[in-house]
Amino acid sequence: MPVNLQAPNPADLFPVPGVKLGIAMAGVRKANRRDLTVITVSEGSQVAGVFTTNRFCAAPVQLCQKHLAANVGTRALVINTGNANAGTGEDGLVRAFSTCVALGRHLELAPEQVLPFSTGVIMEPLPHDRIAAGLPAALDDLKEGNWAVAAEAIMTTDTLPKAASKRITLGGKTVTITGISKGAGMIRPNMATMLGFLATDAALAPGLVQSLVTDAANRSFNRITIDGDTSTNDSFVIVATGQAGNTPITSFDSGDGAVLKAAVIDVAEKLAQAIVRDGEGATKFIAVQVDGGRTEDECRQVAYAIAHSPLVKTAFFASDPNLGRILAAVGYAGITDLDQTKIDLHLDDVSVAVDGGRNPAYREEDGARVMKQAEITVRVNLKRGGASSTVWTCDLSYEYVKINADYRS
């Protein structure tokens, strides 16, 4: 049961001029399932991505990085579900590349102009022949209005499609930002989530899209966790087609650039949070905010320790204010000179612990009231500096175990 998440209304997803999406059934793992998506982007688009830091990164992730580095102008993306093409060695690279060759042939592109993405089971050979056979149907289906269908086609254990869209005005021109994402387990992105695609028609000066995708990932996908497992296939890509007609952005620090960046982060954050709201077995959406650290990094480290603790997560599932478990996680987060006698803990507006001990005014019924909510903010103050960081996570339920014990069967 996703937490406060609805399937997107197709009418709310604004097309992005220059971007078309086509979906087909290729039978990658199961028949009669939309499992193949092709996205084409107009000539001159800027494309950049951030990818998993997992050293077992999948073959398509390796090819994406190689093709982007070749700098020959990305013109198409091809995404399959049902098979991650990870842990597949040299053979996996050959199969992923052959998909790029096949799509390139249809579109009269070099294989390096195609970026491949895969998601699904690890360590099984990619059925690249079935994917190639499915391409014509996907190409026949290409249209600008297909964002909602694509959001559904990239799902694996997701229970709902995830998409977000926004329009802003830059120098009198309407600029659109639309994105989709997928992921529900093996989520502790470390560059990006399983798969996230965001497109805008904003015009950017050359080279600027890379810093935009990095910053947006750091403010969105790099702040979520479901089970602490960093995937082999995490990829987040931004496409900027430049068709909006705005004066090209030259910096994100002020003016139109700052407005665009804020809007992109807003959409990326919605996409990232949607993944947590639809986390495997999730019944609660939890924001963990750590303040008063010396650096943002140490705040994030403490926030992740809390967000990854199975004991904290099961307590949230049970709505049990067994909040000492949060203090324990703060304690083992790895800050070796942390002073426990300074730590404050809030649950929403309820002060639970002050200076490392239970707040004498804290009443269990106040904790219990907040724990029953579907959305909860945990606030920890380390009182040793001025930095802050927030991460988003969900609880750990029977359903998580069930989903992951049954996933392949």
Add this chain to the structure above:
Amino acid sequence: MPVNLQAPNPADLFPVPGVKLGIAMAGVRKANRRDLTVITVSEGSQVAGVFTTNRFCAAPVQLCQKHLAANVGTRALVINTGNANAGTGEDGLVRAFSTCVALGRHLELAPEQVLPFSTGVIMEPLPHDRIAAGLPAALDDLKEGNWAVAAEAIMTTDTLPKAASKRITLGGKTVTITGISKGAGMIRPNMATMLGFLATDAALAPGLVQSLVTDAANRSFNRITIDGDTSTNDSFVIVATGQAGNTPITSFDSGDGAVLKAAVIDVAEKLAQAIVRDGEGATKFIAVQVDGGRTEDECRQVAYAIAHSPLVKTAFFASDPNLGRILAAVGYAGITDLDQTKIDLHLDDVSVAVDGGRNPAYREEDGARVMKQAEITVRVNLKRGGASSTVWTCDLSYEYVKINADYRS
């Protein structure tokens, strides 16, 4: 359901001359439960411990360290369940110390000669008055043959008591080693487990017991994980009463010293593994062995990444050879220059992956056969050096979630 673990037979637990144990019901959290244990050790005993690295370490852990540092000769240990006295601030220290004062008064000892231990719920005030009121009954019960009862009295969510015992001969003298441990959740010890006590009557040269407890912990309790949560109360203590009459050991590198150390590690390893076998919700006992690393540390880091992955653990629970999840965990273990094209993976005797890809000879039914076993060894070879490390863990089941969602209610 513990995995291949039985309650110890009291007759198999050899008394250690110089060590007496007394148990009582103090009503710490619930009535009619043995929740208070006193252990006295004879004058001249050497005592040393290793304790949690959690910065939110409990009040009794802080006092243990202080009292050991005072070097006034430990003569008694007092252990309560039902309350961890952690996250309790200054007031927690006062309450823990008052327990040492109370026991010291009965035994005519300075409070610093008493080591306090607590385990149970975090962030609730310790009912030190009820503990003090229970001391006379525990003292009346003191006897050398009480190890099995004490093993039961220190349990919390454990389903079975944990104890091990061994006799060796040093220079013609019989030397006994007997220990008990407890713990089933919040287990990723980082110095020691929730609670482990081991005693021997071996005579040691002054100061030698500290290196023994450190080495034994590193070979036992520091190699297990259930849920990755490092407890606030982890403590492992070794007592050496010196009553065996052997020539005092002066080094553990050879001769009698090496024999003793091996026997102590053997008992400590059994106690540590018993904790995993009785891990919350455990249905399988899994050894994760990583070979071919550059250092033992990096091997342990990879082994822990596998052992902590909820996806790996749920796959074991389901007996599903979804073994790509293990490769993914190897990939995100944090070794930044790891070469995925070198990694081999075995499940017991079955070669699953070679050089980072699926072994063409691997058949799913072979993986499935091993996955059904109650005891499984995962072997990863990094092929980049000569170091190895093994850690022990269990699977993640519905029952884990149930136990931790219900723990306080």
